[in-house]
Amino acid sequence: MSLYTSVVDAIGNTPLIRLNRISDETGCDIYGKAEFMNPGQSVKDRAGRHMILEAEKRGDLKPGGLIVEGTAGNTGIGLALVASARGYRTVIVIPDTQSQEKKDMLRLAGAQLVEVPVRPYSDPNNYQHVARRLAERLAESEPNGVLFADQWNNLDNLRAHYETTGPEIWRDTAGKVDAFICAVGTGGTLAGVSRYLREQKTDIAIGCADPLGAAMYSLFSTGEAVASEGGSVAEGIGLGRVTPIVADVRAEHPYMIPDAEALPLLFDLAEHEGLLLGGSSAINVAGALRLARDLGRGHTIVTILCDHGSRYQSKLYNPDFLRSKALPVPAWLERGTRIEA
Ligand code: PMP
Numbered sequence: 001m002s003l004y005t006s007v008v009d010a011i012g013n014t015p016l017i018r019l020n021r022i023s024d025e026t027g028c029d030i031y032g033k034a035e036f037m038n039p040g041q042s043v044k045d046r047a048g049r050h051m052i053l054e055a056e057k058r059g060d061l062k063p064g065g066l067i068v069e070g071t072a073g074n075t076g077i078g079l080a081l082v083a084s085a086r087g088y089r090t091v092i093v094i095p096d097t098q099s100q101e102k103k104d105m106l107r108l109a110g111a112q113l114v115e116v117p118v119r120p121y122s123d124p125n126n127y128q129h130v131a132r133r134l135a136e137r138l139a140e141s142e143p144n145g146v147l148f149a150d151q152w153n154n155l156d157n158l159r160a161h162y163e164t165t166g167p168e169i170w171r172d173t174a175g176k177v178d179a180f181i182c183a184v185g186t187g188g189t190l191a192g193v194s195r196y197l198r199e200q201k202t203d204i205a206i207g208c209a210d211p212l213g214a215a216m217y218s219l220f221s222t223g224e225a226v227a228s229e230g231g232s233v234a235e236g237i238g239l240g241r242v243t244p245i246v247a248d249v250r251a252e253h254p255y256m257i258p259d260a261e262a263l264p265l266l267f268d269l270a271e272h273e274g275l276l277l278g279g280s281s282a283i284n285v286a287g288a289l290r291l292a293r294d295l296g297r298g299h300t301i302v303t304i305l306c307d308h309g310s311r312y313q314s315k316l317y318n319p320d321f322l323r324s325k326a327l328p329v330p331a332w333l334e335r336g337t338r339i340e341a
Helices: 020-026 044-058 074-086 100-108 127-139 155-172 188-200 216-222 259-273 279-295 319-324 331-335
Strands: 016-018 029-034 066-070 089-095 112-116 146-148 179-182 205-211 253-257 300-305
Touching: 020 029, 020 259, 020 279, 029 155, 029 279, 044 074, 044 155, 066 074, 066 127, 074 089, 074 100, 089 100, 089 127, 100 112, 112 127, 127 146, 155 188, 179 188, 179 253, 179 279, 188 205, 205 216, 205 279, 216 253, 253 259, 253 279, 259 279, 259 331, 279 300, 319 331
Parallel strands: 029 300, 066 089, 066 146, 089 112, 179 205, 179 300, 205 253
Antiparallel strands: 016 029
16 A cells, blocks of 8 residues: 555555674574654654544544653654644653754654753653643643643553554564564553564564663563663663553563664664664664574564664764764764765
């Protein structure tokens, strides 16, 4: 089907792309689901669509209504696109450290931005709490009502992946998938996909690739969510607490992935496979590589290529930024690609 009535229908049905170098190295077939090919260029278009369409069905969104959300950016872009197509407005609360490209894209997609300084979740001024309070305040005066999307607690986020991402992976691998792994932002992707795939194949291996500073490695290996030391430049992932979405997830293959391990893979994918991806995809691919090594040759492993690299030109693909974080700069990026005419 490629005749659509709106951009909303163009979300999903992304291809699986074989990651050739790490597949050949491990003797596995490692596929990345190309979520950067969604209209908003990220996996979060799916959650944005589902949260809006389900709220409509419940009567929680009225024509002309306002959607409010706290987001690292991608959920906001997905919400804003779907909102425009269906006659709603969006107000997005975003930590000011997120990439300029994402903020620009949010404005382009029609969202009104509220940028707030980064604070830990325990701080009442963390962007997620600011978004909730703002939604409550705006609801007092908004004639058509306000929907607080609340992606960390909203199970429609999980269901988006249970109903679309998971079934697509099963269909496109013709049921040959042996393992699935990805990182956690809200956990919607990991929870929804793993639940669906487990229902099809009880012995499927589920992995979680966790950036430094997050608590999912600890949650899935010990049952207790304790944040690890350090941090990551990957945006949109790194959950530090148990939420209703991750509470029931079982991931028997958790990995803690430092940026220094993931970024060289990201740069290799750009240089040798033409795949331009963001930092969370790098953590995912590094996790898939570790899982392939642990499972051994002959397995089919799927991970998520969460968003497009154009979102991070000023950061991950900027040698000065990488140096400022003491991260490796690939030779091709350092050299540049310009030829004098
Ligand atoms: N990668 C990026 C770039 C994201 O923005 C997000 C969502 N914040 C994720 C990965 C994680 O997705 P999920 O919320 O489904 O865990």
